Amino acid sequence: MSGDNGGEGATEATAGAAARLQKLFEGHRLTPTQRRIAHCMVRRAADAPFLSSVELAELAGVSQPSVTRFAVALGFDGYPALRRHLRDVAPDRAAPAPDSLNEYQQAVQEEIGNLQELSAALADPAPIEEAARLFAASPVLPVLGLRAAMGQAAGFAYFASKVHPDVRLLDEGGSMLADRIDGAVRAGATVLLCFALPRHPREVIEALAYARAAGLTVVTVADSAFAPVARHTDLMLPAAVGTGLAFDTVCAPMLLGRVLLEAMCDALPDAQASLEAFDARAAARGLFEE
CATH class of the missing domain: 3.40.50.10490 (Glucose-6-phosphate isomerase like protein; domain 1)
Incomplete structure (x- = not known):
């Protein structure tokens, strides 16, 4: 029976991760480049605790040092400290979409996650x-x-x-x-x-x-x-x-x-x-x- 609810659980976990990230970023004065990194992390909320600084920089289209400066702007010693914090507050990684889903179904699942986040x-x-x-x-x-x-x-x-x-x-x-x-x-x-x-x-x-x-x-x-x-x-x-x-x-x-x-x-x-x-x-x- 647990397999029947896997998709719903994943979208709820993604929504929760995005909400935690939004709360973490609130109240900080971020540069346009840093807002770009924050936006990328929210959109990839389920993966964010597991991304290296190089991977995050590539996804956000910024330099690796920009990711480090972003973490410092949030009050961390560096990006590894930020990533450890994200893993501590969300230790369980959301289940990935099943391989059997085609690209159109995956797009629908992503929108379901967005609606869960809005809810x-x-x-x-x-x-x-x-x-x-x-x-x-x-x-x-x-x-x-x-x-x-x-x-x-x-x-x-x-x-x-x-x-x-x-x-x-x-x-x-x-x-x-x-x-x-x-x-x-x-x-x-x-x-x-x-x-x-x-x-x-x-x-x-x-x-x-x-x-x-x-x-x-x-x-x-x-x-x-x-x-x-x-x-x-x-x-x-x-x-x-x-x-x-x-x-x-x-x-x-x-x-x-x-x-x-x-x-x-x-x-x-x-x-x-x-x-x-x-x-x-x-x-x-x-x-x-x-």
């Missing part, structure tokens, strides 16, 4: 509820997502517009982006929601810096708490992406967006009435096939 993070709903209050209180809600994040931003904006009075999708870069942020601020916006996924466009980072300078509170759904957008974000909501296929898979960020929508509906007093009014209009227009 563990949502045990504390306070950040979600805080974001929802900010969205509900803002007369205008700009939603930013460029390139790989366009779909997540558009999906959120589509549903949010059914309950929020003024949702503005910002899905095109260029010189007009700052103008549209300015327009949202003039119309009363107090917060901006950003979906940021790898590879992170420089325009997104610049737009978030501009938005904060304009007085907006920035809430960001990103693939990691150590993503480049973190330094221009007031409230970071991480949700890992899958990297097993040619293009990243983003089930966890999508689900987190829906969770934010649910919380925003709870925070908007007229949300239910707005949904019922839309349903009535849709029925009158024959909008959907039943």
